[in-house]
Amino acid sequence: MLLGKLLPREGNFFEMFNQHADRVVEAARAFSQLVANYGDAHLREQYNRDVDNAERAADRVTHDVNRLIHKTFITPIDREQIHTLINTMDDVADLIQDSAETMALYDVRHMTEEISRLTELSVKCCERMREAVGMLAKLSEKGTPEAALKTCEEIDKLESDADRVMRSAMSKLFREEPDVREVIKLKAIYELLETITDKCEDVANVIEGIVLENS
Template identity: 80%
Template structure:
């Protein structure tokens, strides 16, 4: 079958997708720890570095996938699907790093409940994304295809939850925060965190398209 075709010896696209998803989850967990230990400067720096390391590793995998696209004659799924999937996944890792960097650049002094809730939803989205990616290599099997679509639907629901948290956070921020600079800082952080879940949903939509085309 189409999914069973052998790939060149230099690499397997599905394995590279899995490796990238692993780095996304590592970055998300490190960011979650950064938020949880934000009051400790040493731990904050430690987890910032872990986010950076995971993002750089994800970048290297993205470059490898794009390199393979130029040297591989037969690909397991459509080339455009591979290109869109790996680059959208890389956007997720970039946004996690951007969130950590923005907190440092804006000198955010404390975490809010809304940041913690959005972070938790982002982590869950990334974990479900990793699971969906792991199913792609066997998506020609009906049960696996069904499981992949179900996982993508879970990501959609998490993204909707993040939307609701975001709207509530913005309402509270503009009603209750008297300091204009804090409003600007927190608004930027909330928007970045919500965009992580948006981008995970974009990946889920790509996965659903691959499933529909190849199952």
């Protein structure tokens, strides 16, 4: 009984999930602008900073959530679900930053149509992920669980689209690119970008579990 009085019964986890999802979308959109303006060194540097700032802000939210789990006596959903959700979301932010850093480290000189397409799908996945996360606090409302599950299905479809784009990109790369160094660079970028959508799908799977268990 004393422990229950000393610790808060519920932390504001849903709001923190929303804050983190906002930062992920910020990072994704900044990365999209980086790709769109890659030929402009000044803009490229600016959008790289924007990606880094969004990723660091997401890290802080993740840290706060993981710390709050240990300070909260009764959580609104299962502790393990909270831990898995926030850390999987944070993996998305990390992968976006990794993609931007890899482009710089590998000295990628130009963007391909496939990079642009994979980036577009990644942004859409992150936006849908934010929509699904935003529904978690309202699962008791009529129609919300169904809407959340539908949004998760949309993420799954986007991930499948990204997988098809990557396979096509790899086939084209190995058939048409004569420079082995370019093959290595672009292969790494394609794989990273497709992994962003994979990780969004992982988030969707966690959300589906939460919805089914709590609605």
